[in-house]
Amino acid sequence: MRNSVHISLLAAVLAAFCIMPLYAGNAAPEPAWLLENPEKIPALLASGELAFEEVPNPHWQENSCAACHQGEVEAGGAVAPLRNENINEMCANCHDPSMVAEYIHAVDMSPPDDFMGRMPDEFKKSIEQAGGVVSCVACHDLPIQCLSRGGIAPKRFNPFFFRGGPYNSRTDLCFKCHDPMSYQRKNPHDQITDEGDLNTEACFYCHETTPNRTKSRDIYDVSFNINESLEKLCTGCHPYKPHPGGVWFSSRGSTAGGGANHLVMPPDDFLQQIIKTRKQYDIVIPLEPETGRIFCATCHNPHERGVQYLAPADKGADGYKRLRRTHICSVCHDM
Ligand code: HEC
Ligand code: HEC
Ligand code: HEC
Ligand code: HEC
Ligand code: HEC
Ligand code: HEC
Ligand code: HEC
Ligand code: HEC
Structure with a gap:
């Protein structure tokens, strides 16, 4: 325990000395540093110092736990504190929320009663976890990509780590919350x-x-x-x-x-x-x-x-x- 504290302190000091000065100037930020400091990513993107394609991908990676967790986390552990209290904000460090809303699904709305009635327990829990609203983790079950459940195998079968997945058809996920009947009526064809x-x-x-x-x-x-x-x-x-x-x-x-x-x-x-x-x-x-x-x-x-x-x-x-x-x-x- 003491040792690991020392090691991470040392790492922090080393990081401060070796990496920080690197881009007080104009050099492109190192992926490893970005993964430890994801809160800095939006500003770097906004200023043009970082291109969208340069945002490092922390999913399914062994050494990227810090992009979402605080302190030391272990695969297979029971709990692992997150960096942010608001999960949507945590994802927004790297995923532009306006783009996600455009292409996939809006967040922050509270499900009507009939939705709650339809949802399996693990979906209900994800709503409660976010304070009663739909958040990114309602559909994306992050622990699947934390390598804490069965290693890398799920990556092949459930690459978007869908809650309750894998699904044969995307609409099977939608119907965990939406009424299939009224969804059908939204068919523009x-x-x-x-x-x-x-x-x-x-x-x-x-x-x-x-x-x-x-x-x-x-x-x-x-x-x-x-x-x-x-x-x-x-x-x-x-x-x-x-x-x-x-x-x-x-x-x-x-x-x-x-x-x-x-x-x-x-x-x-x-x-x-x-x-x-x-x-x-x-x-x-x-x-x-x-x-x-x-x-x-x-x-x-x-x-x-x-x-x-x-x-x-x-x-x-x-x-x-x-x-x-x-x-x-x-x-x-x-x-
Ligand atoms: C992209 C963000 C992200 C990354 C990267 C990530 N996690 Fe997680 N992790 C989460 C979220 C979100 C939860 C769910 C927290 C909750 O339900 O309160 C979680 C939960 C966990 C849990 C709790 C057990 C469980 O199954 O719910 C452990 C242990 C864990 N992560 C370990 C890791 C490890 C080890 C790594 C690196 C190999 C890692 N995580 C990488 C987001 C992430
Ligand atoms: C440190 C930056 C970072 C954070 C934090 C992060 N992501 Fe990602 N995520 C990425 C990158 C980069 C990709 C790959 C994008 C691509 O290839 O187009 C990605 C891909 C994904 C994918 C698609 C699967 C894949 O592997 O391509 C999903 C789903 C996803 N992220 C959800 C989330 C959710 C939900 C959160 C918050 C819990 C989150 N991400 C947090 C950077 C991040
Ligand atoms: C209601 C369910 C739902 C919610 C909520 C949701 N997503 Fe997704 N997300 C999906 C589905 C379904 C896909 C797969 C789209 C496909 O088939 O290509 C997806 C795909 C993604 C991808 C990969 C997109 C790509 O083109 O590679 C990212 C990144 C992602 N989601 C991030 C997020 C983030 C961040 C949030 C929270 C702001 C979020 N999602 C909320 C259902 C959801
Ligand atoms: C409407 C016209 C159109 C149709 C239909 C179409 N393609 Fe293409 N495809 C293109 C064009 C244009 C390119 C880009 C060629 C280039 O830039 O030289 C391309 C590129 C490709 C490439 C990339 C390799 C290459 O030759 O440059 C593959 C592979 C391909 N098409 C496969 C398919 C398959 C399989 C189908 C049927 C499912 C299909 N395409 C239908 C127009 C079409
Ligand atoms: C070059 C031709 C071509 C273009 C362009 C194209 N598609 Fe397709 N699409 C196909 C073919 C071929 C299939 C059938 C593949 C198969 O047989 O499974 C298909 C299948 C699909 C399906 C059915 C998916 C399923 O579950 O089977 C959907 C939905 C779809 N495309 C939507 C789109 C959308 C949206 C776009 C534009 C962003 C697009 N397609 C652009 C050729 C095309
Ligand atoms: C975790 C639950 C959940 C899942 C899973 C889910 N949705 Fe939703 N969705 C909602 C909620 C809640 C609303 C807001 C409904 C309301 O206020 O009446 C909503 C609204 C929508 C809307 C806005 C228009 C409208 O009023 O219907 C669309 C479109 C939509 N969802 C499509 C999808 C698709 C496509 C999927 C599957 C990829 C999906 N949803 C999966 C919870 C979910
Ligand atoms: C408001 C939502 C919505 C929009 C927008 C939409 N679709 Fe669809 N689409 C659906 C639904 C729901 C179905 C399934 C019902 C059906 O097959 O008639 C479907 C079915 C399809 C299929 C057949 C899939 C299969 O597996 O057979 C194709 C291909 C497709 N859409 C292409 C398109 C194209 C191309 C556009 C844009 C010009 C488009 N859709 C716009 C909702 C939508
Ligand atoms: C999901 C999107 C979508 C919907 C809904 C839709 N259209 Fe279209 N329409 C298109 C697209 C894309 C084109 C251009 C491609 C083409 O010519 O088919 C088009 C073209 C047309 C054309 C010209 C076709 C030609 O090539 O001569 C007519 C006529 C038309 N639409 C009528 C309608 C009518 C009437 C409705 C409502 C009942 C309708 N469309 C609904 C997407 C849509």
Whole structure:
């Protein structure tokens, strides 16, 4: 005990002498120092001294416990005090809360009674732990990545350390709290009512105004809620991880096939191929109007079958994975 106190004191003194002066100047901060001083990260990011990609990843690492814990912690221990009382703030040292809210899930709201009734005990506990509200640890069960439960193996099966995971489908996690029935009603691809009428409400998830189906000839004839980065129409509900060019990221941990970044502007030879295959297969392959980039709806048709009057634009609607063509890769790649 005495020894370890001495060692950490010594380490602190050494750190103060050897590392601190290093970036009183302009040198990039060392990952090891950042992991011991995560509270300094937001200011370094704001001042530009640190780039986003340089924030060290403490998860599933042996020597990064201090990024979240105070003092000495041992794998397998029963308790381990955290650096911050407010867990969201602790995560926010490295994860910009505004970005997390945009892509994944908001925090700080108190679950309505029916949510509490539905939740398994460990979810309820996580809400209590955060003072009655949803926090990052409601869904991310950090002790899984503390290497305190079964070593590194869970990393493969549950890489995002989901509470109660791994899950076969992301919505299985959602339904720990949300009512599957009302969640279904939030399906923006449900665009025609049971009576066969157009559900114009649904158009506003993505379109600024209800498109005129008789007059629209292509993507240039409709307007969207946003102009750039049209993938944001989708990523709020479908976060985009290593996809596509491989299987959709699943909690089973498989990212086989790699994750080529497809949200790019196709080079000339690809554009020629697209023009050719559009005709050949009688389909639309829309590109983002502002930038000419590939985006989600280049490959996926987000509409319900029958919404589009033009036959090529209707293809893929409600089909397998909403793909505009079964062999979607061959639309652009010679294969
Ligand atoms: C990214 C943040 C983070 C990192 C890094 C981290 N932990 Fe944790 N750890 C937590 C949180 C959050 C809890 C849950 C605390 C609670 O429930 O009160 C926790 C809990 C624990 C517990 C309590 C036992 C349990 O299963 O709940 C131990 C022991 C522990 N961590 C050890 C470690 C060790 C050892 C390391 C380094 C190998 C480490 N942690 C790295 C965030 C982290
Ligand atoms: C010291 C900085 C740091 C802290 C503190 C931190 N993270 Fe991370 N986290 C990272 C980095 C860096 C990555 C990797 C990001 C990437 O590759 O895009 C990451 C990745 C993740 C991932 C994705 C899984 C993975 O391994 O890529 C989740 C989920 C996550 N963090 C949740 C949390 C939560 C919840 C907290 C608070 C309890 C937290 N993090 C605290 C830096 C941090
Ligand atoms: C209601 C559940 C929920 C809450 C609350 C939540 N997350 Fe997540 N988080 C998820 C899901 C689901 C994913 C996986 C997205 C995917 O499939 O790519 C995720 C993914 C992540 C990732 C990886 C994102 C990426 O693109 O690599 C990070 C980092 C992360 N969460 C951090 C946080 C932080 C920090 C908080 C608290 C501010 C938080 N999460 C709160 C459900 C949640
Ligand atoms: C730990 C519980 C919990 C989990 C798990 C969870 N949510 Fe939530 N979510 C909430 C709470 C609480 C609210 C706020 C509800 C309210 O105030 O009516 C909310 C609100 C939302 C909203 C805001 C719009 C609305 O009113 O419905 C969306 C969208 C949402 N969640 C999607 C998801 C998705 C997608 C998942 C799965 C990846 C998920 N949630 C998992 C607790 C959870
Ligand atoms: C989930 C997002 C989303 C929803 C909801 C949505 N759209 Fe679209 N819509 C798009 C995207 C992206 C495009 C451009 C790609 C394309 O042409 O299909 C588009 C294009 C169109 C086009 C032009 C298609 C063409 O190529 O000729 C029409 C017409 C249209 N939408 C009508 C509707 C109507 C009517 C609704 C409501 C019932 C609706 N959309 C709901 C995303 C959506
Ligand atoms: C408000 C949430 C929401 C938004 C926004 C949204 N979706 Fe969906 N999406 C869903 C739900 C819920 C389902 C499952 C029900 C279904 O298959 O009809 C789904 C299903 C899908 C599927 C089929 C998944 C499968 O396994 O078969 C694809 C592909 C898809 N969406 C693509 C998109 C694209 C592309 C966009 C943007 C243009 C988009 N979605 C926008 C909620 C959303
Ligand atoms: C280059 C074509 C392409 C682009 C661009 C693309 N996808 Fe996909 N997507 C696919 C293919 C192919 C599959 C089916 C993989 C399979 O068979 O499992 C798929 C599957 C999916 C699924 C179903 C996931 C599941 O559980 O099976 C969703 C949801 C989805 N994509 C959403 C998106 C979103 C959101 C974007 C934009 C950020 C996007 N896709 C961009 C080709 C594409
Ligand atoms: C809409 C057109 C389009 C579709 C559809 C498409 N790709 Fe691509 N793909 C591209 C473009 C453009 C690039 C980037 C080429 C470059 O920069 O030279 C690319 C790059 C790749 C790469 C990176 C390696 C390389 O050749 O540079 C792989 C792997 C890949 N795609 C696989 C697939 C698979 C698998 C599918 C089907 C699921 C698919 N693509 C569907 C357009 C597409």
